[in-house]
Each structure stands twice: as C-alpha cells, then as structure tokens.
Amino acid sequence: MIYLERKNEMNQLSTTDTKQRLLETAMDLILAESYGAVSVDAICEKAKVKKGSFYYFFPSKADLVVAAFENHWETKSRPELDRIFSDQISPLKRLSDFFEYAYNLQKRTSERVGKACGCPYSSVGMEQGTLDQKLRQCMEHFLELHRKYLESAIRDAVRVKEIPDCDVEQKTDEIFAYYLGVMMLSKIANSLEPVMLKKVKPALFQLLEIHTSKLEE
Helix, strand or coil: CHHHHHHHHHHHHHHHHHHHHHHHHHHHHHHHCCCCCCCHHHHHHHHCCCHHHHHHHCCCHHHHHHHHHHHHHHHHHHHHHHHHCCCCCCHHHHHHHHHHHHHHHHHHHHHHHCCCCCCHHHHHHHHHCCCCHHHHHHHHHHHHHHHHHHHHHHHHHHHCCCCCCCCHHHHHHHHHHHHHHHHHHHHHHCCCHHHCHHHHHHHHHHHCCCCHHHHHC
16 A cells, blocks of 8 residues: 555656656747747657657647746746845836846856747747737736736836836836847847846836936945
C-alpha cells in the first residue's frame, strides 16, 4: 500500500514536471522566434517530451501558448508588478521602476535566448490577431492588465500632485503606447538600446509633463 502511494506520488510529480517543461519551453521558443515559426515538434524536442504527452495536456499549440502565458503571468509577471506598483511606493517611482523592470527583463531574456524579444504579448497579438481569436483575446487580456498597473500609478500621481492634473485614461494610453513602442523598436533592432532607462526616462517625464530636474531624484 505504501509502495503504491509513493508510486502515485512520483507519477504525479513526473506529470507536473512534464507539463511545466512544456510551458516554459513554449515561452522561450516563442520569445526567441515567433508563434508561427515554432512547431509542436520543436517544442516537444526542446522540452524532451513525447508528442503523445503534449496532446495529453494540450489539445493544440494555441492552448499550450495560452497556458504558457498564463503560467508566466502568475509565476513571474504579476508578483513583480505587484511589488513595483505597491501603494507604499511613490507613484512617480512606480512608473520609473516599471520601465527599469522592462529593461532588466529584456536584458535577462536576451541573455537566455540570444535575442532582444520585445513585448511577447504584443508580438503574438500582432502576429495572430487576425488569425486566431483565442490568442488575440489572451494577449489583449494581459496587455490590459499591464495597462491597469500604469493607470493606477498615474491616477495616484495626479492625486498626490506629483504630476499635473490630466485626463488619466488618456495619459495612461500615451504612456502605454510609448512603452509598447520602445519594446517593438527593441525587437526590430535586436537591441536593448531603445529600452535603456537613460533614454526612456527623459521621454517618460516629458510625457508626464513634469520638470526634468526630477530625473535626478
């Protein structure tokens, strides 16, 4: 009886490990290439998982990618963004720290996969937006979650008078568009330079309409 319980436990651990490898491998391959360029065979080969095991967990590549992005959000992105956008931190610093986080994330990712990857949500969204509704909705969802963090900081910055009074939603759209723009430029150029804080922060402060003297704070 004890032997059977331990065997079941080991099987469960093995199953969990297999699924996790598929999730992480899919994320890395899509970051390094694109959704369309990555096949189920390539994912299985890289993850060292049999194709039958893949279809045990996921009906299709699209289902795996949605699950991979959800896993990445829950285990990596959201904890970091919750920390950065803590209401114990001044709103202006939250915004600055967000762009620093974006740079550091791009740097770590490029070191791992060998390329500047840009924003994975917008990349997959642009690639598959007119082709796969499920993927489009997934990418829109995660992009909107990022936008809401920015909006909360901008709203608080107006409230505590760190930035001039403004239409918060419009200002959020401007900052978010700038963020997506520099991430796209980074990917196109295969360079981290567009997302470097020394370039991003002055533009961010200009968009927020605050004095550049605060750059040193």
